[in-house]
Amino acid sequence: MSDEVKGLIDVALKGDKKAIARLITLVENDEETAREVVRRIYPLTGKAYVVGITGPPGSGKSTLLDKLVKLAREEGHKVGVIAVDPTSPFTGGALLGDRLRMQRHSTDPGVFIRSMATRGSLGGLAKATNDAIKVLDASGYDLIFVETVGVGQIEVDIVKTADTVVFVTVPGLGDEVQAIKAGLMEVADIFAINKADREGVEMVYLELKMTLEFERDKWKELGWEPPIVETIAFTLRGVRPLWEAIKRHREHMESSGRLRERRAFRAREEVKTIIASSIARKVEERLASGEAGELIDEVVEGRLDPYSASQIVMEKLKEDLWR
Amino acid sequence: MVDRSKVRVVIAKPGLDGHDRGAKVVARALKEAGYEVIYTGIRQTPEQIVETVIQEDAAVLGISILSGAHMVLIPKILKLLEEKGLKLGEDVAVFAGGIIPPDDAEELKKMGVFEVFGPGTPLKTVIEAVDGAVKNLKGFRA
Ligand code: B12
Numbered sequence A: 001m002s003d004e005v006k007g008l009i010d011v012a013l014k015g016d017k018k019a020i021a022r023l024i025t026l027v028e029n030d031e032e033t034a035r036e037v038v039r040r041i042y043p044l045t046g047k048a049y050v051v052g053i054t055g056p057p058g059s060g061k062s063t064l065l066d067k068l069v070k071l072a073r074e075e076g077h078k079v080g081v082i083a084v085d086p087t088s089p090f091t092g093g094a095l096l097g098d099r100l101r102m103q104r105h106s107t108d109p110g111v112f113i114r115s116m117a118t119r120g121s122l123g124g125l126a127k128a129t130n131d132a133i134k135v136l137d138a139s140g141y142d143l144i145f146v147e148t149v150g151v152g153q154i155e156v157d158i159v160k161t162a163d164t165v166v167f168v169t170v171p172g173l174g175d176e177v178q179a180i181k182a183g184l185m186e187v188a189d190i191f192a193i194n195k196a197d198r199e200g201v202e203m204v205y206l207e208l209k210m211t212l213e214f215e216r217d218k219w220k221e222l223g224w225e226p227p228i229v230e231t232i233a234f235t236l237r238g239v240r241p242l243w244e245a246i247k248r249h250r251e252h253m254e255s256s257g258r259l260r261e262r263r264a265f266r267a268r269e270e271v272k273t274i275i276a277s278s279i280a281r282k283v284e285e286r287l288a289s290g291e292a293g294e295l296i297d298e299v300v301e302g303r304l305d306p307y308s309a310s311q312i313v314m315e316k317l318k319e320d321l322w323r
Numbered sequence B: 001m002v003d004r005s006k007v008r009v010v011i012a013k014p015g016l017d018g019h020d021r022g023a024k025v026v027a028r029a030l031k032e033a034g035y036e037v038i039y040t041g042i043r044q045t046p047e048q049i050v051e052t053v054i055q056e057d058a059a060v061l062g063i064s065i066l067s068g069a070h071m072v073l074i075p076k077i078l079k080l081l082e083e084k085g086l087k088l089g090e091d092v093a094v095f096a097g098g099i100i101p102p103d104d105a106e107e108l109k110k111m112g113v114f115e116v117f118g119p120g121t122p123l124k125t126v127i128e129a130v131d132g133a134v135k136n137l138k139g140f141r142a
Protein backbone atom coordinates (compact mmCIF):
# COMPACT_ATOMS: atom_id res chain seq x y z
CA MET A 1 0.00 0.00 0.00
CA SER A 2 1.27 3.47 -0.76
CA ASP A 3 2.37 5.61 2.15
CA GLU A 4 -0.21 8.13 1.07
CA VAL A 5 -3.06 5.69 1.62
CA LYS A 6 -1.58 4.54 4.91
CA GLY A 7 -1.35 8.11 6.11
CA LEU A 8 -4.87 8.78 4.99
CA ILE A 9 -6.19 5.82 6.96
CA ASP A 10 -4.41 6.95 10.11
CA VAL A 11 -5.89 10.42 9.85
CA ALA A 12 -9.35 9.11 8.95
CA LEU A 13 -9.40 6.83 11.97
CA LYS A 14 -8.81 9.90 14.12
CA GLY A 15 -12.06 11.28 12.71
CA ASP A 16 -10.79 13.73 10.09
CA LYS A 17 -13.67 14.23 7.65
CA LYS A 18 -11.49 15.20 4.72
CA ALA A 19 -9.52 11.98 5.04
CA ILE A 20 -12.68 9.89 5.51
CA ALA A 21 -14.18 11.44 2.38
CA ARG A 22 -11.00 10.81 0.42
CA LEU A 23 -10.93 7.16 1.52
CA ILE A 24 -14.50 6.67 0.37
CA THR A 25 -13.53 8.09 -3.02
CA LEU A 26 -10.61 5.67 -3.21
CA VAL A 27 -12.71 2.59 -2.40
CA GLU A 28 -15.23 3.81 -4.94
CA ASN A 29 -12.80 4.45 -7.77
CA ASP A 30 -10.22 1.76 -7.50
CA GLU A 31 -10.68 -1.88 -6.69
CA GLU A 32 -7.02 -2.50 -5.85
CA THR A 33 -6.99 0.32 -3.32
CA ALA A 34 -10.36 -0.75 -1.92
CA ARG A 35 -8.88 -4.14 -1.19
CA GLU A 36 -5.93 -2.64 0.66
CA VAL A 37 -8.01 -0.16 2.60
CA VAL A 38 -10.57 -2.74 3.72
CA ARG A 39 -7.86 -5.18 4.70
CA ARG A 40 -6.34 -2.59 6.95
CA ILE A 41 -9.45 -1.14 8.58
CA TYR A 42 -11.46 -4.35 8.85
CA PRO A 43 -10.42 -5.17 12.42
CA LEU A 44 -11.94 -1.87 13.49
CA THR A 45 -15.31 -2.48 11.88
CA GLY A 46 -18.43 -4.30 13.04
CA LYS A 47 -19.34 -1.83 15.74
CA ALA A 48 -21.78 0.20 13.69
CA TYR A 49 -25.45 -0.65 13.37
CA VAL A 50 -26.72 -0.22 9.82
CA VAL A 51 -30.26 0.90 9.02
CA GLY A 52 -31.45 0.74 5.42
CA ILE A 53 -34.17 2.98 4.02
CA THR A 54 -35.77 1.86 0.79
CA GLY A 55 -38.97 2.49 -1.13
CA PRO A 56 -40.36 4.00 -4.32
CA PRO A 57 -38.99 7.23 -5.86
CA GLY A 58 -40.14 10.34 -4.08
CA SER A 59 -41.78 8.52 -1.17
CA GLY A 60 -39.92 10.72 1.29
CA LYS A 61 -36.94 8.57 2.21
CA SER A 62 -34.50 11.47 2.42
CA THR A 63 -36.93 13.71 4.28
CA LEU A 64 -37.56 10.98 6.84
CA LEU A 65 -33.86 10.35 7.11
CA ASP A 66 -33.28 13.99 7.94
CA LYS A 67 -35.62 13.62 10.91
CA LEU A 68 -34.25 10.25 11.99
CA VAL A 69 -30.73 11.67 12.00
CA LYS A 70 -31.96 14.41 14.30
CA LEU A 71 -33.48 11.95 16.76
CA ALA A 72 -30.43 9.72 16.66
CA ARG A 73 -28.19 12.71 17.37
CA GLU A 74 -30.31 13.65 20.37
CA GLU A 75 -29.51 10.22 21.77
CA GLY A 76 -25.83 10.74 21.26
CA HIS A 77 -25.15 8.55 18.25
CA LYS A 78 -22.45 9.47 15.80
CA VAL A 79 -24.34 9.19 12.56
CA GLY A 80 -23.17 8.31 9.07
CA VAL A 81 -25.44 8.57 6.05
CA ILE A 82 -24.85 7.04 2.64
CA ALA A 83 -27.46 8.12 0.14
CA VAL A 84 -27.51 6.38 -3.21
CA ASP A 85 -28.97 7.80 -6.41
CA PRO A 86 -28.88 6.33 -9.91
CA THR A 87 -26.18 6.89 -12.48
CA SER A 88 -27.53 7.65 -15.94
CA PRO A 89 -26.89 4.60 -18.10
CA PHE A 90 -26.53 6.89 -21.12
CA THR A 91 -24.06 9.48 -19.94
CA GLY A 92 -22.46 7.97 -16.85
CA GLY A 93 -23.40 11.13 -14.99
CA ALA A 94 -25.60 11.43 -11.93
CA LEU A 95 -27.58 14.08 -10.11
CA LEU A 96 -27.39 13.25 -6.43
CA GLY A 97 -30.28 14.97 -4.72
CA ASP A 98 -30.81 13.13 -1.45
CA ARG A 99 -28.38 15.26 0.46
CA LEU A 100 -30.33 18.43 -0.09
CA ARG A 101 -33.02 17.25 2.32
CA MET A 102 -30.46 16.75 5.08
CA GLN A 103 -28.25 19.79 4.62
CA ARG A 104 -28.91 21.16 8.10
CA HIS A 105 -26.80 18.29 9.47
CA SER A 106 -23.84 19.13 7.24
CA THR A 107 -22.06 21.20 9.84
CA ASP A 108 -22.77 18.86 12.74
CA PRO A 109 -19.41 17.35 13.74
CA GLY A 110 -21.21 14.12 14.70
CA VAL A 111 -22.73 13.57 11.27
CA PHE A 112 -21.11 12.51 8.00
CA ILE A 113 -23.25 12.49 4.86
CA ARG A 114 -22.07 11.04 1.60
CA SER A 115 -23.95 10.87 -1.68
CA MET A 116 -23.14 7.96 -3.89
CA ALA A 117 -24.02 7.12 -7.48
CA THR A 118 -24.89 3.56 -8.49
CA ARG A 119 -22.30 3.54 -11.29
CA GLY A 120 -23.94 0.67 -13.09
CA SER A 121 -25.05 -1.46 -10.13
CA LEU A 122 -28.64 -2.58 -10.38
CA GLY A 123 -29.66 -3.71 -6.91
CA GLY A 124 -30.48 -0.27 -5.51
CA LEU A 125 -27.04 0.37 -4.04
CA ALA A 126 -23.58 1.03 -5.42
CA LYS A 127 -20.84 -1.55 -5.58
CA ALA A 128 -18.78 0.45 -3.11
CA THR A 129 -21.58 1.04 -0.59
CA ASN A 130 -20.47 -1.76 1.71
CA ASP A 131 -16.87 -0.58 1.68
CA ALA A 132 -17.93 3.01 2.33
CA ILE A 133 -19.91 1.76 5.34
CA LYS A 134 -16.78 0.08 6.60
CA VAL A 135 -14.82 3.30 6.32
CA LEU A 136 -17.45 5.16 8.36
CA ASP A 137 -17.73 2.31 10.85
CA ALA A 138 -13.97 2.20 11.44
CA SER A 139 -13.91 6.00 11.76
CA GLY A 140 -16.28 5.86 14.73
CA TYR A 141 -19.74 6.36 13.24
CA ASP A 142 -21.83 3.94 15.29
CA LEU A 143 -25.14 4.33 13.50
CA ILE A 144 -25.19 4.32 9.72
CA PHE A 145 -28.22 5.01 7.57
CA VAL A 146 -28.21 3.87 3.97
CA GLU A 147 -30.77 5.24 1.54
CA THR A 148 -31.25 3.18 -1.60
CA VAL A 149 -32.24 4.58 -4.97
CA GLY A 150 -35.97 4.99 -5.34
CA VAL A 151 -37.21 1.57 -6.32
CA GLY A 152 -40.64 0.34 -7.25
CA GLN A 153 -40.12 -2.86 -5.43
CA ILE A 154 -37.97 -3.89 -2.55
CA GLU A 155 -34.47 -4.37 -3.81
CA VAL A 156 -32.67 -7.22 -2.25
CA ASP A 157 -29.26 -5.59 -2.07
CA ILE A 158 -30.25 -3.59 0.97
CA VAL A 159 -30.68 -6.80 2.97
CA LYS A 160 -27.12 -7.67 2.14
CA THR A 161 -26.14 -4.37 3.70
CA ALA A 162 -28.49 -3.34 6.50
CA ASP A 163 -29.24 -4.79 9.93
CA THR A 164 -32.68 -3.20 9.90
CA VAL A 165 -34.59 -2.42 6.71
CA VAL A 166 -37.28 0.24 6.64
CA PHE A 167 -39.56 0.27 3.62
CA VAL A 168 -41.15 3.64 2.95
CA THR A 169 -44.34 3.66 0.94
CA VAL A 170 -46.99 6.31 0.32
CA PRO A 171 -50.73 6.43 -0.30
CA GLY A 172 -52.00 6.67 -3.83
CA LEU A 173 -49.60 4.39 -5.63
CA GLY A 174 -52.34 1.98 -6.56
CA ASP A 175 -50.83 -1.43 -7.02
CA GLU A 176 -47.79 -0.56 -4.95
CA VAL A 177 -48.51 -3.14 -2.29
CA GLN A 178 -49.03 -5.72 -4.95
CA ALA A 179 -45.61 -4.93 -6.31
CA ILE A 180 -43.87 -5.36 -2.99
CA LYS A 181 -45.65 -8.52 -1.97
CA ALA A 182 -43.01 -10.77 -3.38
CA GLY A 183 -40.32 -11.20 -0.78
CA LEU A 184 -42.05 -8.82 1.59
CA MET A 185 -41.15 -10.63 4.77
CA GLU A 186 -37.66 -11.45 3.70
CA VAL A 187 -36.75 -7.90 3.21
CA ALA A 188 -38.62 -5.29 5.20
CA ASP A 189 -38.45 -5.22 8.99
CA ILE A 190 -40.51 -2.07 9.36
CA PHE A 191 -42.99 -0.31 7.10
CA ALA A 192 -43.48 3.42 7.07
CA ILE A 193 -46.49 4.87 5.31
CA ASN A 194 -45.21 8.37 4.66
CA LYS A 195 -47.23 11.36 3.44
CA ALA A 196 -49.93 10.28 5.86
CA ASP A 197 -51.32 13.78 5.41
CA ARG A 198 -52.67 12.54 2.09
CA GLU A 199 -55.77 10.67 1.18
CA GLY A 200 -55.74 6.89 1.17
CA VAL A 201 -53.61 6.04 4.21
CA GLU A 202 -56.12 3.53 5.59
CA MET A 203 -56.15 1.71 2.28
CA VAL A 204 -52.41 1.24 2.24
CA TYR A 205 -52.44 0.29 5.90
CA LEU A 206 -55.08 -2.39 5.44
CA GLU A 207 -53.42 -3.78 2.36
CA LEU A 208 -50.07 -4.01 4.09
CA LYS A 209 -51.67 -5.56 7.14
CA MET A 210 -53.41 -8.17 5.00
CA THR A 211 -50.27 -8.97 3.12
CA LEU A 212 -48.43 -9.46 6.37
CA GLU A 213 -51.18 -11.78 7.57
CA PHE A 214 -50.33 -14.17 4.77
CA GLU A 215 -46.91 -14.55 6.28
CA ARG A 216 -48.18 -14.91 9.80
CA ASP A 217 -46.48 -18.25 10.47
CA LYS A 218 -43.22 -16.84 9.37
CA TRP A 219 -43.23 -13.82 11.63
CA LYS A 220 -44.41 -15.92 14.55
CA GLU A 221 -41.44 -18.15 14.08
CA LEU A 222 -39.10 -15.18 13.81
CA GLY A 223 -40.63 -13.43 16.79
CA TRP A 224 -40.91 -10.15 14.91
CA GLU A 225 -43.96 -8.79 13.20
CA PRO A 226 -43.03 -5.86 10.96
CA PRO A 227 -44.78 -2.85 12.44
CA ILE A 228 -46.51 -0.36 10.18
CA VAL A 229 -45.92 3.25 11.13
CA GLU A 230 -47.71 6.22 9.61
CA THR A 231 -45.49 9.24 9.17
CA ILE A 232 -45.58 12.79 7.92
CA ALA A 233 -41.95 13.54 7.34
CA PHE A 234 -42.56 17.29 7.09
CA THR A 235 -43.90 17.68 10.56
CA LEU A 236 -42.14 14.94 12.48
CA ARG A 237 -45.53 13.29 13.04
CA GLY A 238 -44.99 9.58 13.42
CA VAL A 239 -41.26 9.92 13.01
CA ARG A 240 -40.56 9.33 16.69
CA PRO A 241 -42.63 6.10 16.66
CA LEU A 242 -40.64 5.07 13.58
CA TRP A 243 -37.39 5.70 15.41
CA GLU A 244 -38.70 3.72 18.39
CA ALA A 245 -39.61 0.86 16.05
CA ILE A 246 -36.09 0.87 14.64
CA LYS A 247 -34.67 0.67 18.14
CA ARG A 248 -37.03 -2.14 19.07
CA HIS A 249 -36.05 -4.07 15.99
CA ARG A 250 -32.41 -3.63 16.84
CA GLU A 251 -33.04 -5.02 20.31
CA HIS A 252 -34.88 -7.93 18.79
CA MET A 253 -32.07 -8.61 16.33
CA GLU A 254 -29.46 -8.49 19.06
CA SER A 255 -31.27 -10.54 21.67
CA SER A 256 -32.64 -13.19 19.32
CA GLY A 257 -29.35 -13.92 17.63
CA ARG A 258 -30.78 -12.88 14.29
CA LEU A 259 -28.28 -10.08 13.95
CA ARG A 260 -25.50 -12.61 13.93
CA GLU A 261 -27.42 -14.69 11.40
CA ARG A 262 -28.02 -11.75 9.11
CA ARG A 263 -24.44 -10.66 9.31
CA ALA A 264 -23.29 -14.19 8.52
CA PHE A 265 -25.53 -14.18 5.46
CA ARG A 266 -24.12 -10.81 4.50
CA ALA A 267 -20.51 -11.90 4.96
CA ARG A 268 -21.18 -14.90 2.78
CA GLU A 269 -22.77 -12.75 0.09
CA GLU A 270 -19.89 -10.33 0.24
CA VAL A 271 -17.31 -13.06 -0.16
CA LYS A 272 -19.34 -14.54 -2.99
CA THR A 273 -19.57 -11.21 -4.79
CA ILE A 274 -15.85 -10.59 -4.48
CA ILE A 275 -15.02 -14.06 -5.80
CA ALA A 276 -17.48 -13.72 -8.66
CA SER A 277 -16.13 -10.35 -9.72
CA SER A 278 -12.50 -11.45 -9.60
CA ILE A 279 -13.34 -14.53 -11.65
CA ALA A 280 -15.29 -12.43 -14.13
CA ARG A 281 -12.27 -10.20 -14.51
CA LYS A 282 -9.95 -13.15 -15.13
CA VAL A 283 -12.37 -14.51 -17.69
CA GLU A 284 -12.34 -11.19 -19.52
CA GLU A 285 -8.55 -11.10 -19.45
CA ARG A 286 -8.33 -14.63 -20.81
CA LEU A 287 -10.81 -13.96 -23.57
CA ALA A 288 -8.85 -10.89 -24.59
CA SER A 289 -5.76 -13.00 -25.32
CA GLY A 290 -4.77 -13.92 -28.86
CA GLU A 291 -5.05 -17.59 -28.04
CA ALA A 292 -8.70 -17.19 -27.07
CA GLY A 293 -9.22 -15.13 -30.19
CA GLU A 294 -8.21 -18.11 -32.30
CA LEU A 295 -10.59 -20.36 -30.37
CA ILE A 296 -13.41 -17.92 -30.95
CA ASP A 297 -12.57 -17.91 -34.66
CA GLU A 298 -12.89 -21.66 -34.68
CA VAL A 299 -16.29 -21.38 -33.02
CA VAL A 300 -17.40 -18.83 -35.61
CA GLU A 301 -16.21 -21.03 -38.45
CA GLY A 302 -18.02 -24.02 -37.02
CA ARG A 303 -14.91 -26.09 -36.36
CA LEU A 304 -15.37 -26.04 -32.59
CA ASP A 305 -18.50 -25.93 -30.47
CA PRO A 306 -18.83 -23.28 -27.72
CA TYR A 307 -18.86 -25.84 -24.91
CA SER A 308 -15.55 -27.35 -25.95
CA ALA A 309 -14.10 -23.90 -26.44
CA SER A 310 -15.07 -22.87 -22.91
CA GLN A 311 -13.62 -26.10 -21.57
CA ILE A 312 -10.28 -25.19 -23.09
CA VAL A 313 -10.43 -21.64 -21.74
CA MET A 314 -11.39 -22.89 -18.28
CA GLU A 315 -8.35 -25.16 -18.20
CA LYS A 316 -6.22 -22.06 -18.73
CA LEU A 317 -8.23 -20.13 -16.16
CA LYS A 318 -7.11 -22.53 -13.48
CA GLU A 319 -3.57 -21.23 -13.88
CA ASP A 320 -4.77 -17.62 -13.79
CA LEU A 321 -6.72 -18.20 -10.62
CA TRP A 322 -3.89 -19.74 -8.70
CA ARG A 323 -1.30 -17.29 -9.90
CA MET B 1 -9.41 13.02 -21.18
CA VAL B 2 -10.60 12.96 -17.60
CA ASP B 3 -13.25 10.34 -16.79
CA ARG B 4 -16.06 12.72 -15.90
CA SER B 5 -18.06 10.10 -14.03
CA LYS B 6 -15.32 10.05 -11.41
CA VAL B 7 -15.38 13.78 -10.95
CA ARG B 8 -17.71 15.01 -8.22
CA VAL B 9 -19.21 18.46 -8.55
CA VAL B 10 -21.09 20.36 -5.85
CA ILE B 11 -23.55 23.00 -7.05
CA ALA B 12 -24.47 25.32 -4.22
CA LYS B 13 -26.73 28.27 -3.60
CA PRO B 14 -25.50 30.43 -0.72
CA GLY B 15 -27.50 33.00 1.19
CA LEU B 16 -31.16 33.89 1.01
CA ASP B 17 -31.28 33.95 -2.78
CA GLY B 18 -34.18 31.87 -4.06
CA HIS B 19 -33.37 31.99 -7.80
CA ASP B 20 -32.61 28.35 -8.33
CA ARG B 21 -33.27 27.86 -12.05
CA GLY B 22 -29.73 28.60 -13.17
CA ALA B 23 -28.24 26.29 -10.52
CA LYS B 24 -30.58 23.47 -11.53
CA VAL B 25 -29.97 23.98 -15.25
CA VAL B 26 -26.21 23.91 -14.75
CA ALA B 27 -26.43 20.88 -12.42
CA ARG B 28 -28.48 18.97 -14.97
CA ALA B 29 -26.19 19.95 -17.84
CA LEU B 30 -23.13 18.70 -15.98
CA LYS B 31 -24.94 15.47 -15.16
CA GLU B 32 -25.85 15.02 -18.82
CA ALA B 33 -22.22 15.63 -19.67
CA GLY B 34 -21.33 12.70 -17.42
CA TYR B 35 -20.31 14.35 -14.14
CA GLU B 36 -21.47 13.23 -10.70
CA VAL B 37 -23.30 16.27 -9.40
CA ILE B 38 -24.48 16.98 -5.88
CA TYR B 39 -26.98 19.81 -5.55
CA THR B 40 -27.23 21.39 -2.10
CA GLY B 41 -30.48 23.27 -2.57
CA ILE B 42 -31.05 26.93 -1.67
CA ARG B 43 -30.31 28.91 1.49
CA GLN B 44 -26.95 27.45 2.29
CA THR B 45 -24.44 29.03 4.63
CA PRO B 46 -20.79 29.17 3.54
CA GLU B 47 -20.04 26.66 6.32
CA GLN B 48 -22.61 24.18 4.99
CA ILE B 49 -21.25 24.53 1.48
CA VAL B 50 -17.65 23.96 2.50
CA GLU B 51 -18.61 20.96 4.67
CA THR B 52 -20.47 19.53 1.69
CA VAL B 53 -17.41 19.91 -0.53
CA ILE B 54 -15.35 18.11 2.11
CA GLN B 55 -17.72 15.22 2.84
CA GLU B 56 -18.54 14.66 -0.82
CA ASP B 57 -14.85 14.96 -1.76
CA ALA B 58 -15.80 17.25 -4.62
CA ALA B 59 -13.25 18.41 -7.17
CA VAL B 60 -15.46 21.22 -8.39
CA LEU B 61 -17.60 23.71 -6.50
CA GLY B 62 -20.10 25.75 -8.51
CA ILE B 63 -21.73 28.67 -6.73
CA SER B 64 -24.87 30.18 -8.19
CA ILE B 65 -25.91 33.59 -6.94
CA LEU B 66 -28.32 36.16 -8.34
CA SER B 67 -29.11 38.19 -5.24
CA GLY B 68 -26.24 40.62 -5.38
CA ALA B 69 -24.56 39.29 -2.24
CA HIS B 70 -21.74 37.60 -4.16
CA MET B 71 -18.95 39.88 -2.92
CA VAL B 72 -19.78 38.94 0.65
CA LEU B 73 -20.59 35.25 0.32
CA ILE B 74 -18.09 34.02 -2.26
CA PRO B 75 -14.95 35.40 -0.55
CA LYS B 76 -16.21 33.86 2.68
CA ILE B 77 -16.53 30.46 1.03
CA LEU B 78 -13.07 30.76 -0.52
CA LYS B 79 -11.55 31.65 2.83
CA LEU B 80 -13.23 28.73 4.58
CA LEU B 81 -12.07 26.31 1.88
CA GLU B 82 -8.47 27.41 2.37
CA GLU B 83 -8.80 27.26 6.14
CA LYS B 84 -9.87 23.64 5.75
CA GLY B 85 -6.74 22.96 3.75
CA LEU B 86 -8.33 22.88 0.32
CA LYS B 87 -6.16 24.77 -2.17
CA LEU B 88 -8.02 26.60 -4.91
CA GLY B 89 -7.07 25.29 -8.33
CA GLU B 90 -5.13 22.43 -6.77
CA ASP B 91 -7.64 20.45 -4.70
CA VAL B 92 -10.81 22.14 -5.80
CA ALA B 93 -11.85 24.35 -8.72
CA VAL B 94 -14.43 27.02 -7.87
CA PHE B 95 -16.87 28.47 -10.41
CA ALA B 96 -19.46 31.15 -9.96
CA GLY B 97 -22.49 32.13 -11.98
CA GLY B 98 -25.58 34.30 -11.88
CA ILE B 99 -25.90 38.08 -11.75
CA ILE B 100 -22.31 39.22 -11.19
CA PRO B 101 -21.09 42.51 -12.74
CA PRO B 102 -17.83 42.31 -14.75
CA ASP B 103 -15.76 44.27 -12.23
CA ASP B 104 -16.80 41.97 -9.42
CA ALA B 105 -16.14 38.97 -11.64
CA GLU B 106 -12.56 40.17 -12.19
CA GLU B 107 -12.08 40.67 -8.49
CA LEU B 108 -13.41 37.18 -7.72
CA LYS B 109 -11.10 35.64 -10.28
CA LYS B 110 -8.18 37.34 -8.60
CA MET B 111 -9.27 35.70 -5.37
CA GLY B 112 -9.10 32.26 -6.97
CA VAL B 113 -12.45 31.69 -8.69
CA PHE B 114 -11.70 29.85 -11.91
CA GLU B 115 -14.39 31.43 -14.06
CA VAL B 116 -17.58 33.50 -13.68
CA PHE B 117 -20.61 33.06 -15.94
CA GLY B 118 -23.58 35.33 -16.45
CA PRO B 119 -27.06 35.04 -17.97
CA GLY B 120 -27.24 33.47 -21.39
CA THR B 121 -24.02 31.51 -21.11
CA PRO B 122 -24.33 28.43 -23.33
CA LEU B 123 -24.19 25.27 -21.28
CA LYS B 124 -21.53 23.93 -23.61
CA THR B 125 -19.26 26.77 -22.51
CA VAL B 126 -19.84 25.86 -18.87
CA ILE B 127 -19.05 22.19 -19.47
CA GLU B 128 -15.88 22.99 -21.40
CA ALA B 129 -14.70 25.32 -18.67
CA VAL B 130 -15.25 22.65 -16.03
CA ASP B 131 -13.37 20.10 -18.16
CA GLY B 132 -10.52 22.57 -18.50
CA ALA B 133 -10.31 23.25 -14.78
CA VAL B 134 -10.52 19.63 -13.72
CA LYS B 135 -7.64 18.43 -15.84
CA ASN B 136 -5.29 20.76 -13.99
CA LEU B 137 -6.35 19.67 -10.51
CA LYS B 138 -3.90 17.64 -8.44
CA GLY B 139 -5.93 14.43 -8.49
CA PHE B 140 -6.63 14.47 -12.23
CA ARG B 141 -3.46 15.66 -13.93
CA ALA B 142 -2.24 13.28 -16.61
C1 B12 C 1 -37.01 34.20 -12.99
C2 B12 C 1 -36.63 35.30 -12.02
C3 B12 C 1 -37.22 35.28 -10.76
C4 B12 C 1 -38.12 34.15 -10.30
C5 B12 C 1 -37.22 33.04 -9.76
C6 B12 C 1 -37.76 31.63 -9.96
C7 B12 C 1 -36.75 30.60 -9.56
N1 B12 C 1 -37.17 29.61 -8.80
O1 B12 C 1 -35.58 30.66 -9.90
C8 B12 C 1 -38.93 34.88 -9.20
C9 B12 C 1 -40.15 35.51 -9.82
C10 B12 C 1 -39.37 34.01 -8.01
C11 B12 C 1 -37.96 35.98 -8.81
C12 B12 C 1 -38.01 36.63 -7.61
C13 B12 C 1 -37.18 37.68 -7.25
N2 B12 C 1 -36.28 38.29 -8.04
CO1 B12 C 1 -35.80 37.62 -9.78
N3 B12 C 1 -35.36 37.28 -11.55
C14 B12 C 1 -35.70 36.32 -12.39
C15 B12 C 1 -35.05 36.57 -13.78
C16 B12 C 1 -36.08 37.22 -14.66
C17 B12 C 1 -34.51 35.36 -14.49
C18 B12 C 1 -33.60 34.43 -13.65
C19 B12 C 1 -33.55 33.06 -14.28
O2 B12 C 1 -34.21 32.13 -13.83
N4 B12 C 1 -32.80 32.92 -15.36
C20 B12 C 1 -32.64 31.69 -16.12
C21 B12 C 1 -31.40 30.95 -15.63
C22 B12 C 1 -31.22 29.66 -16.41
O3 B12 C 1 -30.31 31.80 -15.86
P1 B12 C 1 -29.22 32.17 -14.78
O4 B12 C 1 -29.71 31.93 -13.41
O5 B12 C 1 -28.66 33.48 -15.08
O6 B12 C 1 -28.11 31.07 -15.05
C23 B12 C 1 -27.26 31.09 -16.19
C24 B12 C 1 -25.95 31.82 -15.96
O7 B12 C 1 -26.06 32.89 -15.06
C25 B12 C 1 -25.03 30.77 -15.47
N5 B12 C 1 -25.03 30.36 -14.07
C26 B12 C 1 -25.88 30.60 -13.07
N6 B12 C 1 -25.51 29.97 -11.95
C27 B12 C 1 -24.39 29.30 -12.22
C28 B12 C 1 -23.58 28.51 -11.42
C29 B12 C 1 -22.45 27.93 -11.98
C30 B12 C 1 -21.61 27.07 -11.15
C31 B12 C 1 -22.11 28.17 -13.33
C32 B12 C 1 -20.91 27.57 -13.89
C33 B12 C 1 -22.93 28.97 -14.12
C34 B12 C 1 -24.06 29.53 -13.56
O8 B12 C 1 -25.40 29.68 -16.26
C35 B12 C 1 -26.83 29.69 -16.46
C36 B12 C 1 -27.08 29.22 -17.85
O9 B12 C 1 -26.67 30.17 -18.78
C37 B12 C 1 -33.90 37.54 -13.38
C38 B12 C 1 -33.46 38.50 -14.45
C39 B12 C 1 -32.45 37.93 -15.38
N7 B12 C 1 -32.57 38.18 -16.61
O10 B12 C 1 -31.53 37.21 -14.95
C40 B12 C 1 -34.48 38.25 -12.17
C41 B12 C 1 -33.55 38.83 -11.10
C42 B12 C 1 -32.42 37.82 -10.84
N8 B12 C 1 -34.42 38.93 -9.93
C43 B12 C 1 -34.17 39.97 -9.23
C44 B12 C 1 -34.87 40.30 -8.03
C45 B12 C 1 -34.50 41.62 -7.39
C46 B12 C 1 -35.85 39.47 -7.48
C47 B12 C 1 -36.59 39.67 -6.15
C48 B12 C 1 -35.70 40.10 -5.00
C49 B12 C 1 -37.74 40.63 -6.15
C50 B12 C 1 -38.21 41.06 -7.44
N9 B12 C 1 -38.04 42.33 -7.65
O11 B12 C 1 -38.77 40.30 -8.21
C51 B12 C 1 -37.23 38.29 -5.89
C52 B12 C 1 -36.36 37.51 -4.89
C53 B12 C 1 -36.63 36.03 -4.83
C54 B12 C 1 -35.74 35.32 -3.88
N10 B12 C 1 -36.30 34.62 -2.90
O12 B12 C 1 -34.55 35.36 -3.96
C55 B12 C 1 -33.05 40.81 -9.80
C56 B12 C 1 -31.75 40.67 -9.02
C57 B12 C 1 -31.04 42.00 -8.93
C58 B12 C 1 -29.63 41.92 -8.45
N11 B12 C 1 -29.00 40.79 -8.24
O13 B12 C 1 -29.06 42.97 -8.31
C59 B12 C 1 -33.01 40.30 -11.27
C60 B12 C 1 -31.60 40.36 -11.91
C61 B12 C 1 -34.01 41.15 -12.07
C62 B12 C 1 -33.58 42.57 -12.19
N12 B12 C 1 -33.00 42.97 -13.30
O14 B12 C 1 -33.80 43.33 -11.28
N13 B12 C 1 -37.09 36.23 -9.79
Ligand SMILES: Nc1nc2c(ncn2[C@@H]2O[C@H](COP(=O)(O)OP(=O)(O)OP(=O)(O)O)[C@@H](O)[C@H]2O)c(=O)[nH]1
Binding pocket: A056, A057, A058, A059, A060, A061, A062, A063, A064, A098, A101, A149, A150, A151, A194, A195, A196, A197, A198, A231, A232, A233, A234
Ligand atom coordinates in the same frame (compact mmCIF):
# COMPACT_ATOMS: atom_id res chain seq x y z
N1 LIG D 1 -47.21 15.74 1.56
C1 LIG D 1 -46.07 15.24 1.98
N2 LIG D 1 -44.95 15.39 1.25
C2 LIG D 1 -43.81 14.87 1.71
C3 LIG D 1 -43.73 14.17 2.93
N3 LIG D 1 -42.46 13.75 3.10
C4 LIG D 1 -41.77 14.18 2.03
N4 LIG D 1 -42.56 14.86 1.18
C5 LIG D 1 -42.16 15.49 -0.09
O1 LIG D 1 -41.97 14.49 -1.06
C6 LIG D 1 -40.94 14.87 -1.98
C7 LIG D 1 -39.89 13.78 -2.09
O2 LIG D 1 -39.22 13.66 -0.85
P1 LIG D 1 -37.80 12.98 -0.71
O3 LIG D 1 -37.47 12.90 0.73
O4 LIG D 1 -36.83 13.62 -1.61
O5 LIG D 1 -38.15 11.53 -1.27
P2 LIG D 1 -37.17 10.33 -1.59
O6 LIG D 1 -37.91 9.09 -1.35
O7 LIG D 1 -35.91 10.51 -0.85
O8 LIG D 1 -36.91 10.55 -3.14
P3 LIG D 1 -35.81 9.81 -4.06
O9 LIG D 1 -34.55 9.75 -3.29
O10 LIG D 1 -35.74 10.71 -5.26
O11 LIG D 1 -36.38 8.47 -4.39
C8 LIG D 1 -40.40 16.18 -1.47
O12 LIG D 1 -40.97 17.22 -2.18
C9 LIG D 1 -40.83 16.20 -0.02
O13 LIG D 1 -40.94 17.49 0.47
C10 LIG D 1 -44.93 14.03 3.70
O14 LIG D 1 -44.97 13.42 4.77
N5 LIG D 1 -46.06 14.58 3.19
Ligand SMILES: [Mg+2]
Binding pocket: A061, A062, A063, A097, A098, A147
Ligand atom coordinates in the same frame (compact mmCIF):
# COMPACT_ATOMS: atom_id res chain seq x y z
MG1 LIG E 1 -33.98 10.58 -1.59
